[in-house]
Amino acid sequence: MSWINQNQVTLNKPNNLLGLFTQSRDSLHHDPSDQFTKLPPHLYNKHKGKKPSQILYDEIYKDIIETPNINRFVQPPPQYELKDQNFKCWQCQKPISNGFLTIGANCDQCFFHGRYFCNDCMSVVRMSIPWKALDSFDLRHYKVSKLAQSEIDKLYDLPILEITPTSKLLQLNKTLFEFMVLKRQIHLLYDMICDPKLVQTLLEKRMNLCLKRNCFSLKDLYEIYNGSLSKVIQGYYVILFKHIDLCKSCQKRGHICIICQHVVPIHAFDIKNVTYCDTCLKVFHRDCAESKSCPNCLQQR
């Protein structure tokens, strides 16, 4: 059985790391229950045995992410023509026309609704469109109606747009892929760090990045697209990594590489440098794993 899993380190080849999003890495951590002894007793009982990211989901994000009556606008609208609206503005019903070769046109098509609106009902502000973000990671700004502008504004900060681990977007878009690797690191780190509040102090309104599910707001996706979010989160990751490096309690949660046996513990969240055996879940450096069989599994035979 091949134990060096397919995601051997090359970040230039995104596909090789795709497995990171699906495998059973979550089970590598120690029993997390000892992290909750500081919670109020009723919450401790309620969440006993759950990982911090699961508690975060259950307590804060579940309602937002699973609310069925939020229109997420993740499907492209049908392509309407003026005649489908009887040549009237979709909102105020004023007569509208495309003019002659667009000269004298008094309306425009809203990319969000796919409908035509008169010039008064179109917004001068252009916006990113949720369905375009999920369809092709296109976060450019498009013409929208005022109606669409207010609808997009309402959902702009809500982490209701999910990118699944098998999404084709991850294979097509390197920026997004690299952010997903970073997000995965943050998620795994959140579940092992001695005090989850340390993460919360840094991430504040971006705590959705600690969830196992990849749920983003349109704002998140826009800032991933323009590179700004990645810089910020990478900075936080470095700070948290330093904490774990120096913290006795966090170091106790690390593992010793079973191949090189080096005294410095390694951590499953450090997915660019650390991997594990698919069969026995023992952890080792990616470099050590190269072209060797898992000593633990060999011993068991």
Ligand SMILES: [Zn+2]
């Ligand atoms: Zn109008």
Ligand SMILES: [Zn+2]
């Ligand atoms: Zn610590």
Ligand SMILES: [Zn+2]
């Ligand atoms: Zn090693």
Ligand SMILES: [Zn+2]
């Ligand atoms: Zn093994």
